[in-house]
Amino acid sequence: MFTRPSLGLAEIAWRWTFGLAAISLLTFSVLQYLNTLPVGPGDLFLLKTGHPLLVSRAIAHILQGSAFRAAKAALLLLLLLSLAWVVIASWSRMMTVTALVDYFREDQAKKAELADIPKYRPRSPLGLNLLRVLMAAAATLGVFGAFVLSKAASPPTNPSPGSAALIFLTLLMGIFLAWSFLNWILSLAAIFAVAEGSLTFSAISKAVDLWRMRSVSVLAASTWFGLAHFVVFVIASSIIAVPLGFAGMLPPAIVLGGVLLVILLYFAAADFLYAGRMAAYVAMIQSPPEPIAPPDPPPQLNSDRPANPPAPIARMDRDELILSDIPMLPESSG
DSSP states (O other), rough: OOOOOHHHHHHHHHHHHHHHHHHHHHHHHHHHHHSSOOOHHHHHHHHOOHHHHHHHHHHHHHHTTHHHHHHHHHHHHHHHHHHHHHHHHHHHHHHHHHHHHHTTTHHHHHHHHHOOOOOTHHHHHHHHHHHHHHHHHHHHHHHHHHHHHHHHSSSSOOHHHHHHHHHHHHHHHHHHHHHHHHHHHHHHHHHHHHHSSOOOOHHHHHHHHHHHHHHHHHHHHHHHHEEEEHHHHHHHHHHHHHHHHHHSOHHHHHHHHHHHHHHHHHHHHHHHHHHHHHHHHHHHSSSSSOOOOOOOOOOOTTTTSSOOOOOOOOOOTTTTTTTGGOOOOOOOOO
């Protein structure tokens, strides 16, 4: 993170560029949509009254019949932004991971003269990011499904808002955890797709293998960077209260500028930490696995010596009497 700060700056550059383009396009689309809405003299009169009820009636009359057109425009805009994000994120990930791989391979290449650098496959990062977009869409549909199920648990005839809220929050937490884990696996698989030239599903398999075989190292890196991110969030939340405290004494433009500056600094620090965590994963992949000590070999027997030596033969004592040398006793008579 500190020896190659350009990697963190590159991560910030592509994320902020896409974010600025998306916000600009969204703002332009909203303004163009508002320009197409018909505003009659009666609606203009109700808006000038300033009464909440009359203003709401005027807005409802203005928006009448344009909901379907707004939904089509929003769907088209979301589809185009998703496709643009897939292309830009894939290209940017290839550049950043390639730089990280070259950095960690620098010493190894000088010593071992590695020439078998894998060929990158641009289709693999594209497929992984497309899966991330589809997974985000599935999570969004899951949130709507959780809302429908929680609403069904509290019918109008027997309302139970507590049970409905509990069901919705439980389902929402499960959807969020599942989406977070799968999104993390796919982002980790992008490193294998670039560093080793793996195909889409092969990269996912290798990411799962890394999680399974080096779970302690992966958890350690994720935990430390997560704690750093949390500390940055706490600091930014504390600093943002400073310009808000002067809201009554300073002009609104200065207060808004101070809040936006703190938010931008927080996003920059978060993207910088993301680049550092990605560098930690690349270091794990490029570093060789820890050697496993072989078991002690069994003791080898001497081939010249027989496995079961014969029992030693006892020497005979020549002075010892044998049965034939013992004199016969006379037989006793009747």
